[in-house]
Amino acid sequence: MTNTLLFFLVAHIFLGTLGIIFLIAYLLSIFKKEADFKWLKINSFLALLSFIASWITGGYYYTSYYGKSVKPVILKGEFSWVHSVLMETKEHVFLFLPFLTLTLFAVTYFTHQDLKKDKKLTLATAGLCFTAVSAALAIMLMGIVISGAVGK
Amino acid sequence: MQDKQSILSAIILSAILTIVVIVLLTVCGELDAGFKGWLTKTFSHHWIGKSIISTLVFLVSVPVFYVLNLKKISTAVLVWILVAIANLSFGVLLAFFFLETYF
Numbered sequence: 001m002t003n004t005l006l007f008f009l010v011a012h013i014f015l016g017t018l019g020i021i022f023l024i025a026y027l028l029s030i031f032k033k034e035a036d037f038k039w040l041k042i043n044s045f046l047a048l049l050s051f052i053a054s055w056i057t058g059g060y061y062y063t064s065y066y067g068k069s070v071k072p073v074i075l076k077g078e079f080s081w082v083h084s085v086l087m088e089t090k091e092h093v094f095l096f097l098p099f100l101t102l103t104l105f106a107v108t109y110f111t112h113q114d115l116k117k118d119k120k121l122t123l124a125t126a127g128l129c130f131t132a133v134s135a136a137l138a139i140m141l142m143g144i145v146i147s148g149a150v151g152k
Numbered sequence: 153m154q155d156k157q158s159i160l161s162a163i164i165l166s167a168i169l170t171i172v173v174i175v176l177l178t179v180c181g182e183l184d185a186g187f188k189g190w191l192t193k194t195f196s197h198h199w200i201g202k203s204i205i206s207t208l209v210f211l212v213s214v215p216v217f218y219v220l221n222l223k224k225i226s227t228a229v230l231v232w233i234l235v236a237i238a239n240l241s242f243g244v245l246l247a248f249f250f251l252e253t254y255f
Contacts, residue, residue, distance in 0.1 A: 055203070063197040079191045084253040089246045091199055096238055097208055098165045103234060110160045111227060124231035131235045135242060 006063050012027040013056035016140060019050035023133040026104070030115075030126050035086070037112040044129075049138075051097045062091065074149050082149035090142040093135055100132040155225070162217035163229040168237050170210045175241045177202045179248055 001009075026043040029035055107115075107125050114121055120147040176239055181188040189200050195201035 018191075059203065061201065063200060067197075081253055084250045085246070090176060090241075092202070092245055094243050095203060096171050096176045096241065098211060099170050100234075100238060103164055103167045103231075106160055106163045107227065107231060109176040111157045114227075118228070120226075120228040121231075124228040124235070127235045128231050131238050135238065138242075 001065065001069070006148075008057045008061040012054050012061060013143070015050045015054035015057060016136065019047045019054060019059055019097070020136045020140065022047035022050060022130075023101070023104075023129055023136065025131045027126060027133060030122060030129065034048060035116070037108070037115065038060070040108050041105070041112070042100065044108045047132075048098065048101040048105050051101050055094065055098055058094070072151060073151060077149060077150055077152045079149040082146055086142045087146050088138050091145070094139055097132060097139075099137060100128065100135070104128050104132060158221055160227055161222050161225060161230060162229070164215045164234055165222065166210050166213040166215045168230075168234050170206050171215050171234075171237055171241050173209045174202060175244055177205060178245060178246075180250060182248070191219055210219050 022043045024045065026040055029040055029043065071083055071087075074080060074087075087137070104125070107121075111118075111121060115125060182189060182200070191198040191201035194205055251252075
């Protein structure tokens, strides 16, 4: 693997993790008695930027290296299901994340006054954030398993 | 505020539609080799094709849903529908690839 590809892989993991951290920060903030809506907007916006950047960097690594060099190694090994089940699911579910976080940012941006008063909206927004962070964590765990399956 | 509500409803509905389209593109691509081949040939990689198509679906559907003016549905209900669709779609894709691998 070239240094450029390694950089893109590390950037993909780092940015994805950063997105998870921003979403967890959002989830912890939304239930505060005096929620700071400026920070909710900032956290949701930074999570969106992180996932878009992770999408691009991971996409470059996946389309230019993974399919040619990593996938055949996993498929020949003892844990071929790791590619055919986990990687296939991961690469497609990842596509949900930018749209989920964009919606989270939009809800926070457009409804911040109502978000303070409307408990139903607060709960629904927290549910959206929880779904996004759960999907991102599952994708991260799948990534760890995929890395572990190489050469086994 | 009414206008903001219309924009927000359009964004949430577009996100729901986009996730459904991603699932359909993925399942159709696996079941129809010709379709997956077309995605690869047109966009250099099937995954890039799915990324571009899903982004286009989102960008086109936001103004369409905005014009349709569906602000009567409450934002909280729309968000819960998005949550349900996202979780269901995750389960559908995982189950689909599991079944494709073992059966």
